[in-house]
Amino acid sequence: MSDKKIVTRFAPSPTGFLHVGGLRTALYAYLVAKKNNGTFLLRIEDTDRERYVEGGVKNILESLYWANVVPNEGVTLQSESIAQIGSHGPYIQSERLSIYKKYADQLIANKQAYYCFCTPERLAQVREERQKNKLPPGYDGFCKNLTKEEVAQKLAENQNHVVRLNMPDDGETTWNDLIHGEVSFKNTDVDDQVLLKSDGYPTYHLAVVVDDHEMEISHVVRGDEWISSTPKHLQLYSYLGWTPPVFAHLPLLLNTDKSKLSKRQGDVAVLDYKEKGYLPEALINFVAFLGWNPGTPQEIFSFDELVQTFNLNRVGKAGAVFNLEKLDWYNREYLKKMSADDFKNYISAFIPENMKEKIDNGKMLTRLAPILLDRISKGSDLVKMYDEGELTYFFETPKYLPEKLLWKTTPKDQTILNLQGIYDLLSYSKDEDFDVDHVKEEIMEYLQDKEKGGTLHPMRLALSGLDKSPDPFVIAGVLGKKETLSRLKIAIDALSK
RNA sequence: GGCUCCAUCGUCUAACGGUUAGGACAGCGGGUUCUCAAUCCGCUAAUCGGAGUUCGAUUCUCCGUGGAGUCACCA
Numbered sequence: 001m002s003d004k005k006i007v008t009r010f011a012p013s014p015t016g017f018l019h020v021g022g023l024r025t026a027l028y029a030y031l032v033a034k035k036n037n038g039t040f041l042l043r044i045e046d047t048d049r050e051r052y053v054e055g056g057v058k059n060i061l062e063s064l065y066w067a068n069v070v071p072n073e074g075v076t077l078q079s080e081s082i083a084q085i086g087s088h089g090p091y092i093q094s095e096r097l098s099i100y101k102k103y104a105d106q107l108i109a110n111k112q113a114y115y116c117f118c119t120p121e122r123l124a125q126v127r128e129e130r131q132k133n134k135l136p137p138g139y140d141g142f143c144k145n146l147t148k149e150e151v152a153q154k155l156a157e158n159q160n161h162v163v164r165l166n167m168p169d170d171g172e173t174t175w176n177d178l179i180h181g182e183v184s185f186k187n188t189d190v191d192d193q194v195l196l197k198s199d200g201y202p203t204y205h206l207a208v209v210v211d212d213h214e215m216e217i218s219h220v221v222r223g224d225e226w227i228s229s230t231p232k233h234l235q236l237y238s239y240l241g242w243t244p245p246v247f248a249h250l251p252l253l254l255n256t257d258k259s260k261l262s263k264r265q266g267d268v269a270v271l272d273y274k275e276k277g278y279l280p281e282a283l284i285n286f287v288a289f290l291g292w293n294p295g296t297p298q299e300i301f302s303f304d305e306l307v308q309t310f311n312l313n314r315v316g317k318a319g320a321v322f323n324l325e326k327l328d329w330y331n332r333e334y335l336k337k338m339s340a341d342d343f344k345n346y347i348s349a350f351i352p353e354n355m356k357e358k359i360d361n362g363k364m365l366t367r368l369a370p371i372l373l374d375r376i377s378k379g380s381d382l383v384k385m386y387d388e389g390e391l392t393y394f395f396e397t398p399k400y401l402p403e404k405l406l407w408k409t410t411p412k413d414q415t416i417l418n419l420q421g422i423y424d425l426l427s428y429s430k431d432e433d434f435d436v437d438h439v440k441e442e443i444m445e446y447l448q449d450k451e452k453g454g455t456l457h458p459m460r461l462a463l464s465g466l467d468k469s470p471d472p473f474v475i476a477g478v479l480g481k482k483e484t485l486s487r488l489k490i491a492i493d494a495l496s497k
Numbered sequence: 498g499g500c501u502c503c504a505u506c507g508u509c510u511a512a513c514g515g516u517u518a519g520g521a522c523a524g525c526g527g528g529u530u531c532u533c534a535a536u537c538c539g540c541u542a543a544u545c546g547g548a549g550u551u552c553g554a555u556u557c558u559c560c561g562u563g564g565a566g567u568c569a570c571c572a
Contacts, residue, residue: 194569249502251564259565
């Protein structure tokens with residue numbers, strides 16, 4: 001890359017929630033900046049007042065901060081509230097209207113842009129006709145030929161108008177895309193885009209060029225959907241006498257049916273994944289690998305490793321399906337790596353209040369953690385698990401019928417013997433918490449012996465009331481000696497009746 | 498429809514023009530003297546088609562085909 005300072009930006013529009021595709025774009029831009037000791041800035045493109053969503057900016061910031069993709073210039077979060085830092089501000093486009101106006105005027109003066117007074121009805125008609133005649137769609141340039149006087153008169157009459165880009169009638173626009181290599185468009189195929197809307201707000205096309213230049217952006221990292229408007233942007237750079245930044249158009253994230261990732265095929269909002277229990281590291285790692293790979297077998301990358309390793313030249317050209325199964329795998333991997341304390345913290349947020357009351361918040365949670373981890377990493381929803389009784393046995397002695405205690409292959413008497421033996425072995429243990437591994441060894445030995453039924457199912461049933469549960473020794477560890485023995489006793493008594 | 502982009506297992510992808518086309522996820526089968534899970538081992542599975550260049554094409558070129566994006570006073 002050049003010796004110029006690397007500055008990248010993420011420039012979302014606050015029209016809803018930040019989605020995972022946006023997160024990946026932001027991540028790549030962030031990584032390019034960080035890897036080169038550069039700046040990553042966040043700019044808000046809120047020039048569409050109709051689609052503006054209250055709280056949209058906050059959602060974008062929360063999502064980015066959660067994922068650790070934190071801007072060091074532009075719009076940021078300072079102790080929970082939105083702030084702008086840096087010397088190129090303001091970084092919210094609706095606060096920059098006069099700047100866009102200035103450049104629009106300059107373009108008009110140089111005949112590089114022109115006023116257009118066409119009504120929406122006429123525009124629609126033109127579109128339809130061109131479609132019908134199999135001509136390339138787009139504006140027909142009607143107002144380009146208005147005389148100075150006509151324009152002056154219409155302006156004086158206060159007619160509704162926009163400002164359009166005056167694309168050259170010949171030649172072509174070419175650039176060397178960091179991802180795609182050389183991309184080229186014939187200028188005649190490029191529309192005379194509206195630059196300034198009739199409400200005085202700029203369109204994306206004017207604003208993005210002006211801002212990227214004024215904010216000294218060196219690399220524009222954005223989605224492939226912008227490829228076809230890049231010639232317009234390049235033309236503007238040329239008209240305004242500016243050196244364009246380097247462009248990198250990222251392949252799109254896709255739905256399972258290969259269409260552009262959208263709502264409706266599942267959750268796409270970044271914060272949905274937070275709520276579902278995905279770790280930011282897992283989401284980031286997963287999303288980083290959608291379109292990029294290090295060229296080595298390594299799949300698990302910490303955030304720092306990504307910064308070290310990432311390079312746009314290893315980003316592919318084809319779109320990538322957003323495949324949840326792999327995400328789940330990443331999440332499991334990161335869950336497994338978590339320290340006990342971190343996990344306790346993490347899990348705390350997912351435990352329902354009524355469940356929390358029954359937890360002593362100390363030992364209990366620590367012991368419970370591995371089980372919850374196990375279940376969550378299998379994709380279980382904790383609240384649902386609790387509601388469906390899958391976890392209730394940790395908090396209350398299960399209510400079960402004696403016959404449920406019988407494992408199908410084991411006769412009643414043998415089951416009693418089985419449980420009694422386990423009971424005895426456990427009572428010898430002096431340790432209230434149980435040394436699970438140690439006790440387990442003894443019990444397994446006991447069960448292997450004699451005709452005690454060789455199976456662990458009675459213990460599982462006695463402790464959880466379910467024939468499918470976590471490892472009974474783990475449950476015993478969680479319950480503690482007293483409760484474990486009590487449940488075994490209840491089971492033995494019930495069977496002995 | 499115009500323009501543009503793209504094309505390796507179901508999915509994410511690797512492969513100086515020379516590999517039995519590799520890995521990961523998922524799936525399937527098996528081992529680990531407890532179910533599920535985890536773990537270990539194994540298996541299934543791909544170069545869109547056709548020409549051309551070349552001693553040799555996944556790789557380069559062209560033509561098809563397929564998919565996607567974009568054609569707004571939305572970004």
